[in-house]
Amino acid sequence: MTLSFAILAGLTVGSAVAAMSLRNLVHCALGLVLTFAGLAGLYLQLNAEFVGFTQILVYVGAVAILIVFAILLTRGTEPANEPAAVSPWAGLPVAVLAFLAMAAAVLASPVDKRLAAPVPEVSVKTLGQKLMTDYVLPLEVLALLLTAAMLGAVIIAMKDKEDLQ
Amino acid sequence: MAEVFQAIDQFPVTLKTWLLGHAAGVMPEWALPLLSAALSITPILAVFPLLFALTTVIERKGLGRIQNRRGPNRVGIPLTNIRLAGFGQFIADGIKSLTKEDIVPRSADKVVHFLAPIALLIPVLLTYSVLPFGRNMVPLDLPQTGLLFFFALGASTELSVFMAGWSSRNKYSLLGAMRAIAQMVSYEIPLILSALTVVMIAGTLSLSGIVESQAEVRFGFLHSWHLFTPWGLVGFFLFLTAAAAEANRTPFDLPEAESEIIAGYFTEYSGFKFAIFFLAEYLGLFAMCGLGITLFLGGWLPPFKFLGFIPSWCWFLGKLVALILLFIWLRGTLPRLRTDQLMGFAWKFLLPMTLINLFVAGLWHLSVTSVPMTVRWIGGFALLAIPYWLLGRGFEAKVGKREYRFAN
Numbered sequence: 001m002t003l004s005f006a007i008l009a010g011l012t013v014g015s016a017v018a019a020m021s022l023r024n025l026v027h028c029a030l031g032l033v034l035t036f037a038g039l040a041g042l043y044l045q046l047n048a049e050f051v052g053f054t055q056i057l058v059y060v061g062a063v064a065i066l067i068v069f070a071i072l073l074t075r076g077t078e079p080a081n082e083p084a085a086v087s088p089w090a091g092l093p094v095a096v097l098a099f100l101a102m103a104a105a106v107l108a109s110p111v112d113k114r115l116a117a118p119v120p121e122v123s124v125k126t127l128g129q130k131l132m133t134d135y136v137l138p139l140e141v142l143a144l145l146l147t148a149a150m151l152g153a154v155i156i157a158m159k160d161k162e163d164l165q
Numbered sequence: 166m167a168e169v170f171q172a173i174d175q176f177p178v179t180l181k182t183w184l185l186g187h188a189a190g191v192m193p194e195w196a197l198p199l200l201s202a203a204l205s206i207t208p209i210l211a212v213f214p215l216l217f218a219l220t221t222v223i224e225r226k227g228l229g230r231i232q233n234r235r236g237p238n239r240v241g242i243p244l245t246n247i248r249l250a251g252f253g254q255f256i257a258d259g260i261k262s263l264t265k266e267d268i269v270p271r272s273a274d275k276v277v278h279f280l281a282p283i284a285l286l287i288p289v290l291l292t293y294s295v296l297p298f299g300r301n302m303v304p305l306d307l308p309q310t311g312l313l314f315f316f317a318l319g320a321s322t323e324l325s326v327f328m329a330g331w332s333s334r335n336k337y338s339l340l341g342a343m344r345a346i347a348q349m350v351s352y353e354i355p356l357i358l359s360a361l362t363v364v365m366i367a368g369t370l371s372l373s374g375i376v377e378s379q380a381e382v383r384f385g386f387l388h389s390w391h392l393f394t395p396w397g398l399v400g401f402f403l404f405l406t407a408a409a410a411e412a413n414r415t416p417f418d419l420p421e422a423e424s425e426i427i428a429g430y431f432t433e434y435s436g437f438k439f440a441i442f443f444l445a446e447y448l449g450l451f452a453m454c455g456l457g458i459t460l461f462l463g464g465w466l467p468p469f470k471f472l473g474f475i476p477s478w479c480w481f482l483g484k485l486v487a488l489i490l491l492f493i494w495l496r497g498t499l500p501r502l503r504t505d506q507l508m509g510f511a512w513k514f515l516l517p518m519t520l521i522n523l524f525v526a527g528l529w530h531l532s533v534t535s536v537p538m539t540v541r542w543i544g545g546f547a548l549l550a551i552p553y554w555l556l557g558r559g560f561e562a563k564v565g566k567r568e569y570r571f572a573n
Contacts, residue, residue, distance in 0.1 A: 030328070049309050049310045050309060056318070057313065061317065065350060068324075124309050
């Protein structure tokens with residue numbers, strides 16, 4: 001474990017904990033942005049430059065703004081004073097169960113017997129070619145989904161045209 | 166003679182290698198990469214903030230000239246009568262903003278309010294690390310992802326604008342932040358799409374690779390800048406328009422429209438924090454101009470081959486100053502847009518034009534060997550000029566009865 005990995009992992013986990021435990025929703029969103037940035041740093045450490053910078057462009061640049069807009073448009077950002085509805089300890093057995101299930105799955109899989117594959121030379125060009133040949137159907141489906149979401153948003157926004165009269 | 170010019174051209178690189186060579190004997194092994202990075206960063210941190218300081222004076226003087234007044238012309242060297250035509254103004258301004266009281270509103274979110282200017286300045290400064298300032302002068306050469314790095318960092322400044330606007334707990338700040346984010350998100354698309362044409366033709370995301378793709382010499386004297394093609398000419402102006410909106414420059418300065426919402430998202434900032442916002446905004450504009458130069462104006466390449474003796478970094482800085490002067494001129498000339506005009510312009514004009522431009526660039530690339538040059542030029546311009554005329558018709562001023570939808 002290198003020093004840079006330790007810093008990035010600490011940042012990612014710490015900000016994820018902050019994103020879950022802070023009371024002010026905007027602070028939670030900002031903590032989540034830090035998590036996204038930490039993940040991008042981890043990708044960069046794995047020499048996945050393209051994925052890392054795309055993570056920043058999409059998540060820090062766009063998804064974070066979306067979250068923040070959604071918070072501001074739907075509710076006040078004042079932290080409510082009432083305590084959390086459910087005691088945090090109720091989540092503990094769920095977390096333990098989830099961890100056990102995942103650990104069992106990992107231990108049962110032949111992942112540790114596999115030999116490390118030679119590192120392939122992945123360039124942006126090969127990524128683009130794969131996206132346009134082997135993975136063109138998922139790409140098209142994603143585009144369709146996004147278009148549908150956008151149309152839905154436009155319809156919701158258009159509704160109050162008669163109300164103005 | 167050629168060697169002398171060569172030496173001046175490569176002087177920063179030689180100086181860095183010389184310093185590193187001398188430090189190698191003195192410093193431990195692990196410190197050398199850090200020293201190398203520091204030596205690459207120092208010129209950026211020295212040159213561009215100084216350029217910002219000079220730009221503030223030049224902008225005020227230029228705007229003064231346009232508005233038929235004098236602008237700053239008093240501050241020179243203290244305790245003497247030397248006025249330097251007012252070019253000492255930025256030092257006085259700097260001292261003023263350093264010594265001013267830092268006011269934080271009582272109900273503000275103190276931590277976010279403090280972090281916002283820092284979160285804005287850091288990504289802006291980082292964008293400079295991939296720009297090629299001269300021959301062999303790229304602080305961080307990313308052969309696979311240079312341009313993506315630039316846009317990723319450019320996109321992450323939007324969040325700091327929101328942080329500033331929201332944490333101030335002031336309705337003008339929040340309005341300004343909302344305007345800024347809506348504008349930046351909308352204009353990011355034409356910005357990236359217009360830059361994408363160059364990536365298509367050059368076949369690389371590396372910014373130094375894009376500069377090299379323009380090095381070919383045509384007709385014995387002319388470097389083949391991407392500006393000298395139909396798609397490049399149109400793409401450059403689309404890029405400049407989107408860049409002006411990204412950098413919140415007039416005519417797209419709605420986020421800080423001082424006649425409507427005081428100062429937008431930095432209404433509640435004073436003293437040096439305000440100065441940092443100001444600095445980050447101008448540095449963002451310079452970085453955008455630098456990217457435009459790299460993509461369309463040949464980077465550090467001269468326009469004509471016989472001018473190649475002038476050092477490459479002089480060409481870069483010269484083009485940068487020319488673009489800055491263009492933006493000052495635009496600020497003095499154009500009125501501010503309305504919000505609906507701003508959005509309509511981005512989605513109904515810039516976006517279709519960039520898509521058509523992308524198509525024309527593809528045709529240009531496919532017809533590179535099969536079709537004669539003149540036909541490609543005429544065809545390319547026809548494909549771009551007709552949509553321009555058709556799309557532009559909707560934006561002409563219509564004289565008619567004005568309808569106030571929300572005031573009746």
